[in-house]
Amino acid sequence: MTTTDTMICGLSRDAFLDRLSAFHGFTAPGLVLGGFMVDEAQHLIRTHMGPNVEADAIVETRHCLPDAIQIFTPCTIGNGWLKILDWGKFALSLYDKHSLNGFRVWFDISKAAQFPNLYNWYMRRVSKKDLPIDVLLASIFEAGKDALSSKAVSITQAYSRAGKGDTAVCPGCGEVYPTAQGGQCAACQGDAYYKIVQQK
Amino acid sequence: MTTTDTMICGLSRDAFLDRLSAFHGFTAPGLVLGGFMVDEAQHLIRTHMGPNVEADAIVETRHCLPDAIQIFTPCTIGNGWLKILDWGKFALSLYDKHSLNGFRVWFDISKAAQFPNLYNWYMRRVSKKDLPIDVLLASIFEAGKDALSSKAVSITQAYSRAGKGDTAVCPGCGEVYPTAQGGQCAACQGDAYYKIVQQK
Numbered sequence: 001m002t003t004t005d006t007m008i009c010g011l012s013r014d015a016f017l018d019r020l021s022a023f024h025g026f027t028a029p030g031l032v033l034g035g036f037m038v039d040e041a042q043h044l045i046r047t048h049m050g051p052n053v054e055a056d057a058i059v060e061t062r063h064c065l066p067d068a069i070q071i072f073t074p075c076t077i078g079n080g081w082l083k084i085l086d087w088g089k090f091a092l093s094l095y096d097k098h099s100l101n102g103f104r105v106w107f108d109i110s111k112a113a114q115f116p117n118l119y120n121w122y123m124r125r126v127s128k129k130d131l132p133i134d135v136l137l138a139s140i141f142e143a144g145k146d147a148l149s150s151k152a153v154s155i156t157q158a159y160s161r162a163g164k165g166d167t168a169v170c171p172g173c174g175e176v177y178p179t180a181q182g183g184q185c186a187a188c189q190g191d192a193y194y195k196i197v198q199q200k
Numbered sequence: 201m202t203t204t205d206t207m208i209c210g211l212s213r214d215a216f217l218d219r220l221s222a223f224h225g226f227t228a229p230g231l232v233l234g235g236f237m238v239d240e241a242q243h244l245i246r247t248h249m250g251p252n253v254e255a256d257a258i259v260e261t262r263h264c265l266p267d268a269i270q271i272f273t274p275c276t277i278g279n280g281w282l283k284i285l286d287w288g289k290f291a292l293s294l295y296d297k298h299s300l301n302g303f304r305v306w307f308d309i310s311k312a313a314q315f316p317n318l319y320n321w322y323m324r325r326v327s328k329k330d331l332p333i334d335v336l337l338a339s340i341f342e343a344g345k346d347a348l349s350s351k352a353v354s355i356t357q358a359y360s361r362a363g364k365g366d367t368a369v370c371p372g373c374g375e376v377y378p379t380a381q382g383g384q385c386a387a388c389q390g391d392a393y394y395k396i397v398q399q400k
Contacts, residue, residue, distance in 0.1 A: 025274045025281075048399070058393060063364070067278025070270065074225045077277050077284065078267025081225075084277065085393070087386050088364065088378035093394060104394055109369060109376050122376065124367075153394035164263070164288065167324075169309060176309050176322070178288035186287050193258060193285070194293060194304055194353035199248070 034068030108149040234268030308349040
């Protein structure tokens with residue numbers, strides 16, 4: 001159980017919450033839970049693998065959790081050290097980028113059952129109206145790492161980013177694009193997500 | 201041309217570079233270029249659409265540029281206001297999330313040809329050894345917005361995130377997963393990216 005003076009990712013509760021909302025825009029409960037998960041994975045790596053591991057990250061949902069990793073580890077989507085799987089599971093792995101050994105940490109719904117507000121929120125058994133954010137956050141802090149499980153893992157698909165491949169100037173739009181897409185870029189082939197607006 | 205006292209995203213050159221490397225881990229040239237692109241898109245929205253637009257973002261490459269958006273706008277991959285297309289094009293759009301109107305800004309290789317170091321780096325005509333990072337950064341700052349083009353756009357595919365759908369406890373692993381994946385979660389169906397390691 002988490003006491004009020006618990007440090008999360010090296011920060012006091014208030015500083016931790018401030019960091020989350022500064023990046024994410026608001027204090028999402030999933031992000032708070034994610035902070036505990038990152039803290040646990042980092043703790044396991046330090047304890048079992050030493051203090052100098054350069055850890056890459058894989059996260060198993062697009063929702064909230066990627067931001068906890070981007071805030072509290074060096075891994076970001078833009079630097080490529082974070083990979084996101086759209087699996088809808090609240091789980092993450094941090095692992096040594098050289099040995100591929102690390103730890104997977106997940107939200108364990110069987111353990112979370114001890115914390116009814118946390119459980120009911122995650123299982124969507126209660127509306128936002130009936131579970132104010134402050135009450136939910138108190139439940140998340142009460143649970144802390146007691147709602148998490150973890151296992152040592154070895155990464156079997158490192159999901160390394162494909163190289164950028166050859167590029168050329170698209171004859172349609174004049175922009176540089178990967179020639180693996182064909183004779184024109186994806187947008188000029190009809191996949192553009194936008195239409196040009198004539199400005200007055 | 202960018203003078204030494206130019207502000208980028210509201211910051212001095214040094215503060216701008218510090219923000220980039222604090223988040224991204226190092227001063228990637230593409231991220232510096234991306235800062236100018238975000239600044240330009242925000243400037244266009246303020247000028248043409250007013251100061252109070254809540255802008256969502258779409259970025260057309262996974263490399264570097266997503267981090268410029270995450271650093272200098274409220275949009276992140278975890279809060280869902282940033283969408284990433286793996287198109288390999290150095291371009292982004294910021295747009296009003298309600299009207300879907302906004303601006304697309306792209307790195308314009310025909311304009312960049314005036315800045316040989318920038319051009320040769322982007323077209324991969326020079327090795328890192330032959331183009332030190334400081335020289336390249338000086339070229340990027342010299343070019344600034346002069347290597348960018350932009351157009352007003354209307355977003356035609358908003359790429360709204362699919363709802364989370366129904367979830368259940370996976371009979372294989374006991375974790376909660378989206379039932380759209382089938383009778384078991386993706387990992388239990390054989391797609392796991394990890395194997396469990398027995399700890400000593």
